[in-house]
Amino acid sequence: MISIKDVQHVAKLARLSLTEDESRQYAEQLSRIIDYFDELKSVDTEGVEPMSHPIAAVNVLREDEVCPSLPREVLMANAPLRDGNFFRVPKIGE
Amino acid sequence: MALEAVIGLEVHAQLKTNTKIFCSCPTAFAASENEQVCPVCLGMPGVLPVLNKKAVEFGIRTGLALNSKIAETCRFDRKNYFYADLPKGYQISQYEKPICLGGYIEVNGRKVQIHRAHLEEDAGKLVHAGAAGLHCSDYSKVDFNRSSMPLLEIVSEPDLTSPEEARLYLTELRNILRYIEVCDGNLEEGSFRCDANVSLRPVGQKELGTKTEIKNMNSFRAVQRAIQSEIERQTALIEKGERIVQETRLWNEAEGKTHPMRSKEEAHDYRYFPEPDLMPLTISRQWVEEVRKSLPELPAQRRQRYQSDLGLSSEDAAVLTETKELSDFFESSLALEAPAKAVANWLIGPATAYLKESKKEFCQTALTPQNMADLCQAVSSGKVSSTIAKQLLLDLMAEGGDVAKLIESKGLAQVSDEGPIKAILQEVLDKSPSQLADYASGKVKLRQYFFGEAMKALKGKANPQVINKLLDEMLPPVAAG
Numbered sequence: 001m002i003s004i005k006d007v008q009h010v011a012k013l014a015r016l017s018l019t020e021d022e023s024r025q026y027a028e029q030l031s032r033i034i035d036y037f038d039e040l041k042s043v044d045t046e047g048v049e050p051m052s053h054p055i056a057a058v059n060v061l062r063e064d065e066v067c068p069s070l071p072r073e074v075l076m077a078n079a080p081l082r083d084g085n086f087f088r089v090p091k092i093g094e
Numbered sequence: 095m096a097l098e099a100v101i102g103l104e105v106h107a108q109l110k111t112n113t114k115i116f117c118s119c120p121t122a123f124a125a126s127e128n129e130q131v132c133p134v135c136l137g138m139p140g141v142l143p144v145l146n147k148k149a150v151e152f153g154i155r156t157g158l159a160l161n162s163k164i165a166e167t168c169r170f171d172r173k174n175y176f177y178a179d180l181p182k183g184y185q186i187s188q189y190e191k192p193i194c195l196g197g198y199i200e201v202n203g204r205k206v207q208i209h210r211a212h213l214e215e216d217a218g219k220l221v222h223a224g225a226a227g228l229h230c231s232d233y234s235k236v237d238f239n240r241s242s243m244p245l246l247e248i249v250s251e252p253d254l255t256s257p258e259e260a261r262l263y264l265t266e267l268r269n270i271l272r273y274i275e276v277c278d279g280n281l282e283e284g285s286f287r288c289d290a291n292v293s294l295r296p297v298g299q300k301e302l303g304t305k306t307e308i309k310n311m312n313s314f315r316a317v318q319r320a321i322q323s324e325i326e327r328q329t330a331l332i333e334k335g336e337r338i339v340q341e342t343r344l345w346n347e348a349e350g351k352t353h354p355m356r357s358k359e360e361a362h363d364y365r366y367f368p369e370p371d372l373m374p375l376t377i378s379r380q381w382v383e384e385v386r387k388s389l390p391e392l393p394a395q396r397r398q399r400y401q402s403d404l405g406l407s408s409e410d411a412a413v414l415t416e417t418k419e420l421s422d423f424f425e426s427s428l429a430l431e432a433p434a435k436a437v438a439n440w441l442i443g444p445a446t447a448y449l450k451e452s453k454k455e456f457c458q459t460a461l462t463p464q465n466m467a468d469l470c471q472a473v474s475s476g477k478v479s480s481t482i483a484k485q486l487l488l489d490l491m492a493e494g495g496d497v498a499k500l501i502e503s504k505g506l507a508q509v510s511d512e513g514p515i516k517a518i519l520q521e522v523l524d525k526s527p528s529q530l531a532d533y534a535s536g537k538v539k540l541r542q543y544f545f546g547e548a549m550k551a552l553k554g555k556a557n558p559q560v561i562n563k564l565l566d567e568m569l570p571p572v573a574a575g
Contacts, residue, residue, distance in 0.1 A: 013363055015176060052169050052368035060373045064111050064148035067118035069132035076128065085127035086235035089178040092220055 002030040096297045097332065099325045100305075101260050101290060102209075102252035103317075105267060106245050107277040108216070108285040109152045115215050115244035116143030116186065116372075127237035135242035137181030142371050145170075149244040152276040153193040153213050154377065154385045156246055159274050159392055160208055160267075162197030167376045170213075170369040178236055179218040187247075188212035189366040193377070194248075199270070200394050201262045207251040216243040246276075252291065252302060257321040261314050264288060265416070269393050272418045281313055288317055292324045294332060303328075304338040308352055310345045320345040324352055396421055404434040413442045419456045426463035432470045440466065444484050448491050460494030461487070468497035477501065479508045481554045510557040512564065515548070518556075519564055522547045534570045541565060 007027045011018045018026070069075075072085065081088035111121060117134035124130045134141045157164045171189040192212035198205040218238040248267065254260045268279040268286055278285040293305035308324055311317045323345075328338055343352035391399075393415040400411035415421045420441060427437045449456060469487060472478045478486065478501055486500060501507050509515060522544055523530055533540040548561055 009363075013174070013365065052374055053370065055373070057373045058167075058376045060144060061147040061150065062118070062144045064113050064146050065118065066113050066120045069119055069130070072128050072131075075131060075133070075136060081233075083233075083235050085129075086221065086237055087128070089220075089234050089236055091232060092178050092222070092234045 002027050002034060006030075095332075097294045097329055098297045099255060099257075099321075100252045100293050100295060100302055101254035101256075101321060102305075103250045103254065103260060103263060104289045104291070105248045105264070106216075106287040107156070107248060107271055107279070109149055109244040109246055109276055110278060111146055111148045111152065111244050113146055113148075114242040115146050115149045115213065116242050119242070121243055124239045127239065129239060131238045131241065135181070136238055137183070137241075143186060143242075143369075145372060145375070146244060149213060150193070150375065150377070151385060152244075153211065153246055154382055155274050155389065156248070156271065156276055157194035157197065157211060158382070158386050158389060159270050160194065160197040160199060160211065160248070162194035162208060162211060164377055164382050165191060165193055165195060166379075167191065167374055168193045169374040170372045171366045172369050173214075173364045173366055175364055177217070178234060179220050179241070181218065181238060181241060185215060185217065186369050186372070187214035187366075193375075199263060199266050201259060201266055206259075206263050207253045209249045209251045211246055211248040214245050214247060216240050216245050252293070252305075257318040257325070260290065260321055261318040264314055264317060266393065269416065269418065273390060273392055275390075290317060290321050290324075292321055292328070293338070294325065294328045304340050306338065306340065306352075307342045308345055309342060309355070312347065316345060316347055319350060320352060323350060327352065393418075393421070400434075404438075406434065406438055410438050410442055413446070414438060417456060423456065423461075423463055423466075427466040427470075430463055430467035432463075432467035433474070436470045436473070437466055440469070440487060444487055445491065448488055452492075459491040461491045462494070465490045465495075465497055472497055472501065476510060476557060477508060478506055479554060479556070479558065481549075482506050482508065485554075506555060508557050509552060509555050510560050512560060515552065515556050515560050516564055516568075518551045519544070519548050519561070519568055522551065523568065530570065533572065535573050538572055541569065544569070 004023045004027045007023045007030065008018065011023070011026075076082055076087065079087050109115075113119060114121060114135055117132050119130045119132050119135055121130075134143055154164050156162075168188060168191040170186050172184040173187045173189065174184040176183055189212075192210045194208075194211035196210070197208035199208065200206075218236050218241040221235045221237065250263065254263055268277075271277040271286070272279050280286060281288075288311060290308045290311070291305045292308060293303040295301065295303040306324060306328070308320050311320050324343070331338060339354075342355045344355050345352050396415045397408070397411040400406045400414060401408055406414070414424050424437060424441060428434055445456075445459075445461070448454075449459070469483055469490070472486075473480055473483045486497065486506065489495070489500065490497070526544070526547070529540050529543060533544075544565060545558075545561055549556055549558070
């Protein structure tokens, strides 16, 4: 069971602002999803390795070789604020 | 109630790869801000990280050097939090299945246990606009050159018992990382960063007390001082009957104190989950064995060999292996047939004193292994006295040069001819009639005075054995009783 408080906590961590109605609605919907997991839990998974990825590939690696990147001007083109070569962000302090 | 400190250390070691951990941007020093960035390390939508094979290899290499078990399978997880230096809103790290498990480092003959080591990416760097620093700035600026730099976080067990031991553990860990060439180990430049967890408990109690985490220490000395200060702070609180609050504290070097960091709200709710953009990693035992074969001799092994094969004391072996540079230099000198004991004495004595005084690292001096071999040869053949050799060593460290040429050009060759030494000794005796009389009446210690005066007159170049032989002949007999 997901409480409205749980939803508000997660929303805060995700920097989402929810109305009371939304919180209630998500609490209900998320509870149903969690309930479904309870249903899944009834399957016997004895001896089955937990899976962290749907594709069975492993070891997708690259060699340690430098590749040229895009120029700074291109990469910073969509930054809302900048200060010289820096991205500018709201004051960080608290 | 007697209390004991329990200390655990977390070290972030920046791995010396050419490229970042999940993209092909260079890790080399950047000339300007946001120059070594790409859509991946800027966290732009739709991009995919790809793991750097070298970073994994360095992880295995470190694990082997730290006596860890290398995981057969491991994977990456997302650590979710918002901060302006973290472009994706999460850090890719390893949470449940790290690459290295367990292990130990030998510190003063004791095995300090390691909990784990895991690969992760670094964050960008925040610069606070305005001269007065963090609290007076109007806005902050971000440079992402450091974003996604490869890090290995090495976490010790809470197995250290004193600030001194913590410092020694760090020194040895950094030394090992430098020997195996996976990390520069530079604290000031941030390629080797350390946080400390400190708690107290009554002696004999098994359960751990409430810990605090200390950050912002930029030198080994700072780590030692910060832990000491934290132990004192916690001791005072406990003695007053107060509780320790679990918190993160920042070390202030100038004040010599820690201060609580303003707590980031719910900062520890990271909601880790497996990183779907990266495939799991399986590390074959064959790969591990290949890496093992490429490992150089480690400091502990060298110390052991210096004692058993070269007959050095454990103290001398420890000093010589303290840095890879010094130890490699020692090895190179031996390869040029310099005698181990003599080289060890020069390096541990005068050379170390010189480094301390001039505040230099060994690699910043001009001394070569060939110099060292030549110097030892010059002393053992009697070409220069050991007093002169010491001066020569300091000159070579400061200026460099060639031993034979320096002896020649500075006229430093040892005088072993009896003729000139005898003449000088005669002068010394002639101008010191009262000392001579005192000597004859029983003050035999005055022999050193005559020796010293003669050596001074000969500018330290006289062969001491010849002076002693001549003194035997020239000094008057000493009155009995």
